[in-house]
Amino acid sequence: MILLPALGRGQDFIVDHVRVFDGARTIEHASVLVRAGKIVAVGPAGRLASGIPVIDGSGRTLLPGLIDAHTHIQSRLDLQKSLVFGVTTDISLHMPPQSANELKSGPHGATTGDHADLRSAGYAATAPGGDGTGYGFSVPTLTNSSQAQDWVDDRIAEGSEFIKIMYESGGEYGRITRPSIDKPTLVAIVAAAHRRGKLPSAHMHTDKQAFDAIDAGADGLAHLYLYGNDEVDPQFSQRLLAHHMFVIPTLTVLRSACGLSPGQAIIDDSRLRKYLFPEDVTLLQRNIARASPSDCARPRSATAALDSRGVPILAGSDQHNAGTAAGASIHGELALLVEAGLTPLQALQAATSVPAKAFRLMDRGRIAPGLRADLLLVQGNPTVDIYATRNIVAVWKDGAEFDRDAWFNQVNTEIH
Numbered sequence: 375m376i377l378l379p380a381l382g383r384g385q386d387f388i389v390d391h392v393r394v395f396d397g398a399r400t401i402e403h404a405s406v407l408v409r410a411g412k413i414v415a416v417g418p419a420g421r422l423a424s425g426i427p428v429i430d431g432s433g434r435t436l437l438p439g440l441i442d443a444h445t446h447i448q449s450r451l452d453l454q455k456s457l458v459f460g461v462t463t464d465i466s467l468h469m470p471p472q473s474a475n476e477l478k479s480g481p482h483g484a485t486t487g488d489h490a491d492l493r494s495a496g497y498a499a500t501a502p503g504g505d506g507t508g509y510g511f512s513v514p515t516l517t518n519s520s521q522a523q524d525w526v527d528d529r530i531a532e533g534s535e536f537i538k539i540m541y542e543s544g545g546e547y548g549r550i551t552r553p554s555i556d557k558p559t560l561v562a563i564v565a566a567a568h569r570r571g572k573l574p575s576a577h578m579h580t581d582k583q584a585f586d587a588i589d590a591g592a593d594g595l596a597h598l599y600l601y602g603n604d605e606v607d608p609q610f611s612q613r614l615l616a617h618h619m620f621v622i623p624t625l626t627v628l629r630s631a632c633g634l635s636p637g638q639a640i641i642d643d644s645r646l647r648k649y650l651f652p653e654d655v656t657l658l659q660r661n662i663a664r665a666s667p668s669d670c671a672r673p674r675s676a677t678a679a680l681d682s683r684g685v686p687i688l689a690g691s692d693q694h695n696a697g698t699a700a701g702a703s704i705h706g707e708l709a710l711l712v713e714a715g716l717t718p719l720q721a722l723q724a725a726t727s728v729p730a731k732a733f734r735l736m737d738r739g740r741i742a743p744g745l746r747a748d749l750l751l752v753q754g755n756p757t758v759d760i761y762a763t764r765n766i767v768a769v770w771k772d773g774a775e776f777d778r779d780a781w782f783n784q785v786n787t788e789i790h
């Protein structure tokens with residue numbers, strides 16, 4: 375839907391008489407003023423400056439553009455697909471830095487209005503033959519802790535904003551035996567990243583590995599996991615809290631690993647399916663399927679337990695794995711977070727202000743004066759019905775409206 379003709383970057387507008395979810399809380403009957411790509415004011419409805427275009431927000435909710443905290447972006451097309459679904463920032467945790475740099479442009483990684491912003495860890499830290507080495511691009515690996523600082527410094531020199539660590543040391547209950555960096559190397563990478571002011575997050579598969587990541591001082595867990603005790607260890611949340619760590623459950627990709635076809639619910643929703651390309655549908659129909667359906671009860675209850683104890687939960691799709699699609703899958707992840715026990719408001723926080731704070735992206739993730747006008751307008755009220763995030767009326771990136779229908783129809787014609 376095109377709300378305003380030729381609404382370009384930097385054009386001024388007001389969304390009036392709208393419910394605002396500002397990243398933390400809901401403000402009923404508000405007005406938001408945008409000028410030159412920035413949010414300038416948030417106030418009571420009908421009271422902001424006149425003389426500029428007004429978009430009627432009646433019956434609608436304005437949200438910060440969504441942040442997908444765990445993706446593996448491969449192309450500009452992925453970033454455009456993200457924006458179609460209201461994701462204005464993708465955090466990519468393992469991708470070739472050359473590709474990442476090509477997809478970022480302008481100062482501080484600012485990108486233009488027709489695709490989501492990319493922030494990337496570049497290559498993840500892993501052992502030769504370890505997780506992350508099998509994706510069709512060569513990866514600089516580590517074999518011991520003495521290499522950690524040079525390895526981290528190389529990533530920073532390549533432009534990586536974060537550090538991602540693949541840690542599977544100690545096995546996975548006999549299910550997968552891949553090489554992994556050892557615990558001293560994990561500890562050394564975390565320390566090396568902190569020495570340079572970078573934020574390390576860790577991928578792991580078991581309770582023991584997660585406790586190692588906590589001991590090492592990592593800033594966050596990039597996944598929950600399927601293997602561990604049936605009961606969530608109460609110390610788990612206590613220690614995550616004590617270390618100020620965040621958790622990205624990635625319930626979508628875990629359900630794919632459990633053979634539970636998380637992509638089917640995306641395909642079955644006509645609001646989402648309308649903007650899926652055939653290759654998206656193909657990937658959504660697949661499962662990783664290496665565990666059994668019952669294994670997925672554990673990350674679900676762990677998510678609820680962590681959330682109830684105040685551990686920051688971030689929404690991440692782990693996009694480009696089987697059962698996921700860029701952009702669309704964040705809506706599925708939000709629904710799964712609610713199904714696990716978060717309130718819709720908490721789920722929305724998990725895709726806006728919480729990841730912005732966790733990854734130190736302080737210019738976004740909230741609707742407040744001075745922040746980027748990365749905005750999502752939806753019909754209805756997603757703070758009580760999480761599925762309303764799919765009723766997308768408009769998406770703005772840097773204050774420019776992205777014409778989702780025109781873009782989708784053009785690209786679909788070009789490539790299919």
Ligand SMILES: [Zn+2]
Nearest residue numbers: 444446467692
């Ligand atoms: Zn991942």
